[in-house]
Amino acid sequence: MTTWEPVIGIEVHVELKTVSKMFCGCAVGFGEEPNTSVCPVCLGLPGALPVTNGRAIEWITAVGRALDCSISPRSVFHRKNYFYADLPKNYQISQFDIPVCRDGHLEVDVDGETISVGIERAHMEEDTGKSRHVGDGGRIHGARATQLDFNRSGVPLVEIVSRPDIHSAAAARAYAQELRSVVAELGVSDARMEEGSIRFDANVSVRPAGSGTLGTKVEIKNMNSFRSLERAVDYEIDRQVRLLEDGGEVILETRHWDEEAGVTHSMRTKEGSSDYRYFTEPDLLPLVLDEAWVQEISARLPELPAARRRRYTEMGLEPGAVAVLSAAEPEIRRLFDSAVAAGSAPAATANWVTGEITAALRRQDRSVAETGLDGETVAELVDMVAAGDVSASAAKEVLSGVLDGEGMPHQVAEARDLLQMSDAAALESIVDGVLSENADAVERYRGGETKVLGFLVGAVMRSSAGKADPKLTNQLLRQRLES
Amino acid sequence: MPIEIDIGHVARLARLGLSEDDLEMYRRQLGTILEHASRVQSVATDDVEPTSHPLGLTNAFRADEVRPSLDRGEVLSQAPDHADGYFVVPPALEIE
Amino acid sequence: MSLADILIVEAAGRLADGEIDSVSLTEAVIERAVFTEAELHCYLTIDREGALRQAAASDQRRANGEARGLLDGIPLALKDNMCTRGLETTAASQILAGYVPPYDAHIVERLRAGGAVIVGKTNLDEFAMGSSTENSAYGPTRNPWDPDRVPGGSSGGSAAAVAVGSALGAFGSDTGGSIRQPASLCGVVGVKPTYGRVSRYGLIAFASSLDQIGPLARSVEDAAILLEAVWGHDGRDATSYSGAYPNLHSTLSRGVEGMRIGVVKEFTGEGFERAVESTVAANLDHLADAGADIVEVSVPTADVALSAYYLIAPAEASANLARFDGVRYGNRVPGETTEEMMAATRAAGFGPEPIRRILLGTYALSAGYYDAFYGKAQQVRARLIHEFAAAYESVDVLISPTSPTVAFELGARVDDPLAMYLSDICTLPCNLSGDPAMSVPVGLDESGLPIGLQVMAPPLGEEKMFAVGAEVERRAGFSAMPQVGAMA
Numbered sequence A: 001m002t003t004w005e006p007v008i009g010i011e012v013h014v015e016l017k018t019v020s021k022m023f024c025g026c027a028v029g030f031g032e033e034p035n036t037s038v039c040p041v042c043l044g045l046p047g048a049l050p051v052t053n054g055r056a057i058e059w060i061t062a063v064g065r066a067l068d069c070s071i072s073p074r075s076v077f078h079r080k081n082y083f084y085a086d087l088p089k090n091y092q093i094s095q096f097d098i099p100v101c102r103d104g105h106l107e108v109d110v111d112g113e114t115i116s117v118g119i120e121r122a123h124m125e126e127d128t129g130k131s132r133h134v135g136d137g138g139r140i141h142g143a144r145a146t147q148l149d150f151n152r153s154g155v156p157l158v159e160i161v162s163r164p165d166i167h168s169a170a171a172a173r174a175y176a177q178e179l180r181s182v183v184a185e186l187g188v189s190d191a192r193m194e195e196g197s198i199r200f201d202a203n204v205s206v207r208p209a210g211s212g213t214l215g216t217k218v219e220i221k222n223m224n225s226f227r228s229l230e231r232a233v234d235y236e237i238d239r240q241v242r243l244l245e246d247g248g249e250v251i252l253e254t255r256h257w258d259e260e261a262g263v264t265h266s267m268r269t270k271e272g273s274s275d276y277r278y279f280t281e282p283d284l285l286p287l288v289l290d291e292a293w294v295q296e297i298s299a300r301l302p303e304l305p306a307a308r309r310r311r312y313t314e315m316g317l318e319p320g321a322v323a324v325l326s327a328a329e330p331e332i333r334r335l336f337d338s339a340v341a342a343g344s345a346p347a348a349t350a351n352w353v354t355g356e357i358t359a360a361l362r363r364q365d366r367s368v369a370e371t372g373l374d375g376e377t378v379a380e381l382v383d384m385v386a387a388g389d390v391s392a393s394a395a396k397e398v399l400s401g402v403l404d405g406e407g408m409p410h411q412v413a414e415a416r417d418l419l420q421m422s423d424a425a426a427l428e429s430i431v432d433g434v435l436s437e438n439a440d441a442v443e444r445y446r447g448g449e450t451k452v453l454g455f456l457v458g459a460v461m462r463s464s465a466g467k468a469d470p471k472l473t474n475q476l477l478r479q480r481l482e483s
Numbered sequence B: 001m002p003i004e005i006d007i008g009h010v011a012r013l014a015r016l017g018l019s020e021d022d023l024e025m026y027r028r029q030l031g032t033i034l035e036h037a038s039r040v041q042s043v044a045t046d047d048v049e050p051t052s053h054p055l056g057l058t059n060a061f062r063a064d065e066v067r068p069s070l071d072r073g074e075v076l077s078q079a080p081d082h083a084d085g086y087f088v089v090p091p092a093l094e095i096e
Numbered sequence C: 001m002s003l004a005d006i007l008i009v010e011a012a013g014r015l016a017d018g019e020i021d022s023v024s025l026t027e028a029v030i031e032r033a034v035f036t037e038a039e040l041h042c043y044l045t046i047d048r049e050g051a052l053r054q055a056a057a058s059d060q061r062r063a064n065g066e067a068r069g070l071l072d073g074i075p076l077a078l079k080d081n082m083c084t085r086g087l088e089t090t091a092a093s094q095i096l097a098g099y100v101p102p103y104d105a106h107i108v109e110r111l112r113a114g115g116a117v118i119v120g121k122t123n124l125d126e127f128a129m130g131s132s133t134e135n136s137a138y139g140p141t142r143n144p145w146d147p148d149r150v151p152g153g154s155s156g157g158s159a160a161a162v163a164v165g166s167a168l169g170a171f172g173s174d175t176g177g178s179i180r181q182p183a184s185l186c187g188v189v190g191v192k193p194t195y196g197r198v199s200r201y202g203l204i205a206f207a208s209s210l211d212q213i214g215p216l217a218r219s220v221e222d223a224a225i226l227l228e229a230v231w232g233h234d235g236r237d238a239t240s241y242s243g244a245y246p247n248l249h250s251t252l253s254r255g256v257e258g259m260r261i262g263v264v265k266e267f268t269g270e271g272f273e274r275a276v277e278s279t280v281a282a283n284l285d286h287l288a289d290a291g292a293d294i295v296e297v298s299v300p301t302a303d304v305a306l307s308a309y310y311l312i313a314p315a316e317a318s319a320n321l322a323r324f325d326g327v328r329y330g331n332r333v334p335g336e337t338t339e340e341m342m343a344a345t346r347a348a349g350f351g352p353e354p355i356r357r358i359l360l361g362t363y364a365l366s367a368g369y370y371d372a373f374y375g376k377a378q379q380v381r382a383r384l385i386h387e388f389a390a391a392y393e394s395v396d397v398l399i400s401p402t403s404p405t406v407a408f409e410l411g412a413r414v415d416d417p418l419a420m421y422l423s424d425i426c427t428l429p430c431n432l433s434g435d436p437a438m439s440v441p442v443g444l445d446e447s448g449l450p451i452g453l454q455v456m457a458p459p460l461g462e463e464k465m466f467a468v469g470a471e472v473e474r475r476a477g478f479s480a481m482p483q484v485g486a487m488a
């Protein structure tokens, strides 16, 4: 019986959060009143002309470089022609044979192992308006009318097309999440799936394992969370396998993911969608991006998630800790970096910042900045624990004191009297006191009844009100008893 | 060269709901015009690189700045149908 | 002689001297329109109240010593494919009947800022697609020199209005000759500047890479005044030229002494009327007398330019006209679904010529035909650009007839699209190359119909073009004006 290999490619549309639209000066914003952020250009009024938003070009270049793409020194915009009510000009200004970005890749961790997903291209285009199908349940079928809002029309979109290098639903999800964290890191998009500012479509096909040819692919749309992306791809793989094993065949089509029902169903596609009649957009000039400028953009790129994970691993953090820290809020990661820079031990610091500190901040609903917590402070706290100056439990108290602005960890520990008595001198006098008060116990010990040591340690602890360092206490007692 | 034209397909692509008679008339006219137009195929052009702009200009950008949008009332006043601030059209048969 | 018959330069002088005011000048022009419209139908909209209001405001400014320059108070006409806020703009199409734009085209802003009085919107071939103004959904415009003949097109309304005095000057758009050819057929001056010289923002697009706005006037000097008032860089048109803009006025008296003038040999022979060729020849002799060196030049690809043009222009038009779908503006024919509504709206709203060109362009771009048609046409265009550039290495300007024929009779070419398209054989190459070109009236044929001479120049070569145009005008001494029936 054949085993099937899924082959998955993913198309991503990322809305850029420029202040103005791609080709006009209308504000880019989420959810104002319908048709209030519109002008002759984004409404496709007769006579209107597009002019390219320079920042969008800067940002797609950054996205391309972050994905290791080569940037075309010269690229052009094309008109993609199709009729649809939410597309005001009935053509979309997009790119065709010469996109801004080509041939990149993205490294993705899929449960433990790292895979490299090829990026075929990333190109610049404009978003459409929004259709609301009103009538029975707002569903397409049985809708009585369609309402159109063009506020979103003309918002800059970067379309990122992967190569079919993905072979499981889990990998599809991991790729999507990694890509999202990259654009989020670049700060060029809100990248919120639920708001549609980042949208994933998947091209899914299956083939007998080892086969060199690709099966017929199906495009699935309408997934609005990473989970639904994974579920949809899983479902579709399953559907195709069952279809093929029952001797049926997969047809080239677009299918809609139905979140509630947990199934994909075929949707009627645009008539003649196979023929977009692309041609060079005559209203726009060719885009010429010079090498030096691209270098500049590359140089300004922030540290990307994959690089950061590598750095954490090289610091000696366990995979688990790397994952937790990578997923942490940027301010927590920054706190970690500055603590380590201040000489704090990475493993313990990672524990503290992602554990106690994050928890405490959540409880108090405060940001790192609001508490004034800095690397020096964290380093001091972590060191105190490592040096045994405070017990683990006392350290938590120290932290809350620090967060309450009582000063640096040492001050807090002293003020709250939490320091362990670990200097020999102070402890010796207590030990000697205990020994003289318990002469009989001393005798029994020397007589070979060594188990009384525990009793003596307890006594020292008691008279030191629990601040004696247990290890040191043991040492001192033995010295005295065995001399 | 004899030019075959699936005029029905072309009209569908162009969203033109034309009668059979009109389609036939346009098919004939397009045939004549395209026959004349196909003279372009006789010109040797291997030696020229395509020119996208007469003056060969490149890169015209605008700053990422917000400009005033139009008044919705004025915009919708031109719409064949609108309600609650939306443009309104009959239901879509095809899903985008 | 009525104030409607004076040149802009004269009117501007007399307004400045306080000898006349804009209201009386505007009234004279509107009165002329009242006499001529019934017969000629130059206008789709005459904004009488608006024009008189603007004229009064102009007179007020002048009284306050705040006049804004040469065009302040001058009554002008605009082709109805230029958007005017609050004033109906239809592009002579049924699909835009009643459409009132919410914004002004760049050229309209410029004219208003200059104080010009906008008398109204002139007739054109629907969406500027045609060479006779017969393709208007609102009926044809007739030629003032012979109402049984066409004024040319697509800016026929503007050309006829200027010729007959229902505007002192006008603006048109030129995609394949739509300013120059009607100017020639109506005996006025028409200029298509270098592509990018006048912002297209607010011009209802026909073929974006070819469209260019320009003036129609009764003298080369008036044309220069009008062009200088509206050209210049505009950030809202990405193809707008951001370099230097010359002073045209200073070149008008330069003459042609020492210039090399090329005669395009492809623009002669078959299809060219004898009167047209002999008149152009006579004017070349004038230029030689004036000290120019006349040489024959060949632009071989000009022969197939028409073929390339009728692939490129319709292809762009098929996309530019896609937005007229009954959704956001214009007229709608109801339908059960969005798709039906759009298809019905477009089939009913567009006239035969736009439909023909939309189909043609859609075909030329469609899968399987792109390379053989649109793709190849773009390469031919590139070749033509190179050939013109090569020609201009040896000559300063090129000269040809503007139109192979004088004005033809209404209906003569409507059933034969190809014959109609041939009207633009001499003019459309400059749209493909983006080069500037102008038509100057140089005489009448035996039946009293105007003949125009075309002066073409290299990209951004308007100075030389106007210098030559002015010399042609002086030497030709063309001053005839059409006499229309009950004209005052």
Ligand SMILES: [Mg+2]
Pocket (backbone or CB within 6 Å): A013, A125, A159
């Ligand atoms: Mg896309």
Ligand SMILES: [Zn+2]
Pocket (backbone or CB within 6 Å): A021, A024, A025, A026, A037, A038, A039, A040, A041, A042, A043, A154
């Ligand atoms: Zn806008």
